[in-house]
Amino acid sequence: MAIARLDDISLTIGSVPILRRVELELSEGERLGIAGPNGVGKTTLLMVLASLLPPTGGQGSVLGAALGTPDVLAIRPSIGLSGHDPALYDQLTLAENLDHVARLAGVASGAVDVVLDQVGLAEAADRKAAACSEGMRRRTDLARLLLIRPRLVLLDEAHAGLDADARIIVDEIGRRAVADGGAVVTVTHDADALRSQADRVVTMTGGMVRS
Amino acid sequence: MAIARLDDISLTIGSVPILRRVELELSEGERLGIAGPNGVGKTTLLMVLASLLPPTGGQGSVLGAALGTPDVLAIRPSIGLSGHDPALYDQLTLAENLDHVARLAGVASGAVDVVLDQVGLAEAADRKAAACSEGMRRRTDLARLLLIRPRLVLLDEAHAGLDADARIIVDEIGRRAVADGGAVVTVTHDADALRSQADRVVTMTGGMVRS
Amino acid sequence: MSFWGQVIEFARRDLVAERRTGEVVAIVMPFGAVALMTLPFALTIDSALLSRVGPAMFWVVSLLFAMQIALRHSAADRPEHRAMLSLLGIDPFARLIGRAASSSLLVGLFMAVMFPLMVVFYSPDLPPGWPSALLPAALAALGLSLVGTLAAEVTAGLSGRTMLAPLIVAPLAIPLLVGGSQALESLPDNGGILPWTLLVAATDLALAVAGAVVARPLEEAAR
Amino acid sequence: MSFWGQVIEFARRDLVAERRTGEVVAIVMPFGAVALMTLPFALTIDSALLSRVGPAMFWVVSLLFAMQIALRHSAADRPEHRAMLSLLGIDPFARLIGRAASSSLLVGLFMAVMFPLMVVFYSPDLPPGWPSALLPAALAALGLSLVGTLAAEVTAGLSGRTMLAPLIVAPLAIPLLVGGSQALESLPDNGGILPWTLLVAATDLALAVAGAVVARPLEEAAR
Amino acid sequence: MTKIQVMLGLAAVALAGGLVLALNAPIDALQGEFSRIMHLHVPASWLAFLAFGVTAVASIMWRIRRTRAWDRRAAASAEIGVLFTALSLATGSLWGGAVWGTYWDWADPRIATTALMFFVYLGYLALRSASPDAESAAARSSILGIIAVVQVPLVYFSVNMFRSLHQGQSIRPDGATMPGGMLVAMLVNVGVFTLVYFALLAARTDVMRQEEAARALEPAAGEAVRPPRFDEVPDV
């Protein structure tokens, strides 16, 4: 079964066309890389794949649910997204942030300590998110994906701000999703990361996807 | 003359030590790279070099002004900093943002169009910053440095989020500062960027600097 | 996680953040007290007049600050938070109710502190049996929090939509104000309190229903 | 760039942002109108009482909302903005004055809209010659903006600042409140308006001086 | 026993002694027993002034020296000042209820200005706790600590500037206006409260110092971050 299929998808915000006639297929166990210049629509495409932005034209389905229909509500918990900005609450500590996610996702709360240790932040667990460095915040955002183990992982510049050691976190997230029969989509400007993280790379130009 | 000299500098934020006994010298025309793991204090060190965070211990001078004294007010306009988050006002367009900077810096306002064109955003000049992609925002932040041509350029992960073509913007900023007899300090986790952007690389560990 | 589990988790999260920042207890409450003090300063000192307007001023301050509490910074979601919560499969109505619950607690606390201050500052003539106006007041606190939380949901995301916030707040808050303040005024005539209590309760219910209906569409729109 | 050039540039930038977002016109003003309306709703309809408190209520609402205008989102600087402006060698006092200038315009507009609304809702007995109270009112608008801008600087970057800021500067605004409201009250006795106008003007001046003194230390502190 | 424990002990004993003295001092003919509130109200008011004065001085010293100790003094003194102001407001209000027949009167400028001062210093404390770290708290609050102290003379002289219920100062160059025994008891209580103030100040600054010292022993902030490890940390 295909994890995701976009067929002639287009997206217009206001009256500005952002995505045009996007065709894309993502199969189980696939690690897809998306490259393309700044402002071409990569982040927007990930939001469509996450079912968070309904397309304004064309047909698409993700994990069996048709995009733009209420069916997507059921499959959303199987999607994990890490975007340009880490989704952290500044006043809460790193552990509290992940604990909130664990409770809402119904994950055993012991897992929080484990993933924090895995990403190398065990000793910073009780630091407020606002008092953490950019890279620490990004590691915590990735720890969230380790916590909920989504089938479809969408990574938007997940390597930015990570030090050389921490890049294996991204590899590990991808490895797990693939092992669970899911898929990973990696958007990045980092050629090395694209090589190591993707089996297939597509390039976007002018709001369209080229293989 | 040294552009900057830090002698046994330490910095404590709310009794938590962040920087310890930092020694650093930066001479004219030098391109210094700073590497180090997440959370080690690289961003903090740049803020000290920018004279924005007075050190809590040790002696330092930047462009001839002693850190932590009112002398720094005079040399600040010669320092350019591009940080983790672009300094843009979301409600203003890209051109308006740069125009604001140009007026405050006393640069001819015709220069705004020139630098926007140079960073490849001439056609997006009238888009609100909030409606721009991450990379477009970062390019605009770099365009600001092209506009004011500071002698001391401090770049914090300036390569993150830029596409392959846009990386030459960073090179160009460095080239100009060096040509003007200034210096560039580049903080990055990107090994390629460090190679191409720096003549000398130091590594930070545990809040200290190692050559 | 069950619906009520989510509600509790959101309320808990907000209260943890409040404990961390002390935004309501340490900041909003003292400012509320200062706001109560402004009218006497602006008025030519006239204690008869003050004691007449005291209870009304209490409601004005309660309304304004209930909105500030519901819209407070530590309970605000950025777009990346909203995306994350959507993908966790959260029921947006559960979030709304959880938020409103934590805000009600804080608004209730706020009103509980402002009332005695109002009594000291304005020395109003409270009718005997005024404690029975507590129920409508508590219901009004709940309602004001619901209004504020709804307004916060509507204002999240697109900036153009923010105009809607005051437009929904005004008509929704007026019945609460009228009910809450008239409950006290009507106390002297026996049994007069019941209709006003019912008015406030009915408004609360209507607000909850409105929340249930609009929560999902609002979530999809706020992106 | 010269000091006054900087002042003008900051005021201009804020007004452009306001035109873009319509924050004051579309959000603060409707809320202000709601706040003015709540008192008549909360009071048993008693027009004699209403007409007595109307002007005072106008000043209370002006004070509270002037703070919100000065602290409005579109005029808030994030840490990266502050770093950028510091490195441009901006005189922080110029920024403060520029900010206060743009806020004064908006606060003046706010008060100009609230006053007729107050007259409609409360039908106060305005003494003949009330238009001459316009000067102290305008001076008070300026002062309230200065207070609010100072407050915004002290609390830059803190969570909960929309309430924290007015709390710590409230006493600075009290003379403006007293002067502004007493100017109107004192109109019937001839010449009574002058001392109150002077009180407001003197407060404005004191605030400007305070701003000049604390602008630089505040800039260094807000990091 | 530490020096601070001794001071606190002495303060407690003195407080008890002051209370005994207050209960045995002569009373005002008109006010009767209520006039004994004075022995609480007046010292609390004066010590509040002193506390805010110390906050201002310590704030100035911090701006010159930039040492943590001055910031701790400023903050601790403000906390105690808020406590004493609350006591003054509470006792004053009770007293007023008994002898003026009203707990609160806006016509009395000292009451109004005291209440404002109380909230401003609450704001001072809120500003500190809202700041992300001690350095930033010190930088912001030192400015407020210096400015806010202008309220002290305003509150003090407000009785003279406007007509009020409050009577003027009892201790004036031209001699006291109350019976000698009463005055002595009151002055003794002022002394007692001064002792209490300094004991509390020492205790509070010490607690703050210990909290900060505990944090300073931690490794540098960056050492809390380690390379990720997946092999060593098993999944749940």
Ligand code: HEM
């Ligand atoms: C911090 C501000 C205040 C200070 C410095 C202060 C000081 C004083 C002093 C020096 C006296 C005179 C004692 C005497 O000479 O007999 C006094 C009396 C009194 N104060 Fe205060 N007070 C303050 C606030 C208040 C407040 C807020 C209230 C009421 C809410 C209040 C109510 C009274 C009353 C009722 C008396 C007795 C007056 C009389 O003997 O007629 N005071 N106060």
Ligand SMILES: Nc1ncnc2c1ncn2[C@@H]1O[C@H](COP(=O)(O)OP(=O)(O)OP(=O)(O)O)[C@@H](O)[C@H]1O
């Ligand atoms: N306000 C603060 N209070 C306490 N600790 C802080 C504060 N701000 C920063 N820190 C700590 O200081 C350390 C250094 O942060 P900094 O942002 O300089 O790191 P960095 O080297 O730039 O890391 P990165 O590579 O992730 O960007 C971090 O461990 C961080 O947690």
Ligand SMILES: Nc1ncnc2c1ncn2[C@@H]1O[C@H](COP(=O)(O)OP(=O)(O)OP(=O)(O)O)[C@@H](O)[C@H]1O
């Ligand atoms: N709200 C909006 N209104 C109008 N245009 C928008 C809006 N949001 C995004 N855009 C435009 O959509 C385009 C695609 O943005 P997107 O963030 O998807 O780019 P991207 O490929 O992720 O770029 P980057 O590599 O810089 O992250 C950009 O040109 C941007 O200006």
Ligand SMILES: [Mg+2]
């Ligand atoms: Mg992008």
Ligand SMILES: [Mg+2]
């Ligand atoms: Mg950094």
